[in-house]
Amino acid sequence: MGQELKLRIASAIVLAVIVLAATWIGGWAFNLVAAVMAPLIYYEWSTITGLSERSFKANAFGWLVVLLIAADLIIGEGELSMPLLCGGVVTGVLLAILGHGSWWLPGGIVYAGLSGISLAAIRGDNQAGFVATLFIFAVVWGTDILAYFVGRAIGGPKLAPRISPGKTWSGAIGGTVAGVAASGLLTLGVFSRLSLWTMALAFLLSVASQIGDLFESFIKRRFGVKDSSHLIPGHGGVMDRVDGLVFACFAVFLLTLVDTAMKGHVSNSVAAFIFGL
Structure with a gap:
């Protein structure tokens, strides 16, 4: 077995244990997993699509929305997450229309924000x-x-x-x-x-x-x-x-x-x- 495959298997086991343990506990533990996942997804999305290079301020806005959603999933139990998501997407679309941001911005907010929201809502x-x-x-x-x-x-x-x-x-x-x-x-x-x-x-x-x-x-x-x-x-x-x-x-x-x-x-x-x- 190659070193790369061993590393892949070890990482998969660790991730599976963390996710399944949080799923079993539910509540704050699972919401924490969902809240951590959302910003990590936005980080990768914004890096791949070059949002910061396109517009630093627009990307900073995207980060603010996703981090507020993540914080609400932990502290507020997701009660404000959907309004934050909808407001962030509408603003992102307006920024893109006005030429102050990329269309990849509202896409990233939806992809990252709704990932955390939907996962937390399903587990309850x-x-x-x-x-x-x-x-x-x-x-x-x-x-x-x-x-x-x-x-x-x-x-x-x-x-x-x-x-x-x-x-x-x-x-x-x-x-x-x-x-x-x-x-x-x-x-x-x-x-x-x-x-x-x-x-x-x-x-x-x-x-x-x-x-x-x-x-x-x-x-x-x-x-x-x-x-x-x-x-x-x-x-x-x-x-x-x-x-x-x-x-x-x-x-x-x-x-x-x-x-x-x-x-x-x-x-x-x-x-x-x-x-x-």
Whole structure:
């Protein structure tokens, strides 16, 4: 086993232990993970897209918004996070229109800020949130792992050769099957039942996670970088590790908001939306 592979495995184990421990504890511990992740993602996004070189002041504004969101996730339990995000995005768009900032600024605020907000909102502070978070982990991790191995074993037509030449349709299909199966087994183990809705949602989240992977690959190819950063030994950057998770969390969080708005009340949790509780 090469030194690079050993480093990669060690880093993966450490990260998995930290994330799973925080998921188990919930509350402030998990919010802290989400709050730390958001600024790290913005750091990588702003570095890749050169936001500071384009406009130092606009980038400083982006940092302010993301850090305020992170602080609110820890101190205010996320109550002001969505207004901060919306206000930051609108201001970022106005700065871009007026020529005082790049269009990559509001994109970075959304990508980083909503990553922390959606992850914290899904976990919440109860047992249902714990299971919902594990459900999303099962979908994303199952998809990611099997897509890699099935793609390498079978090969075949490329999924998106201009964006990510290594990804294949066989890997995408195998990953989706694995993600749905892993989340289905988790649901059966917890609730002893499995609904068509939950499996359909798992399929959607698996597809979303792969779109997230392709999106990050597009950003890196657009700016000619191999890794989002070198923050994680053997793995590259935070965006490299959470690209699929971020889009899956976006999808389930936004779908839950739409479902809540359509039903006219705010009592529905993410777990209730996923499992039909």
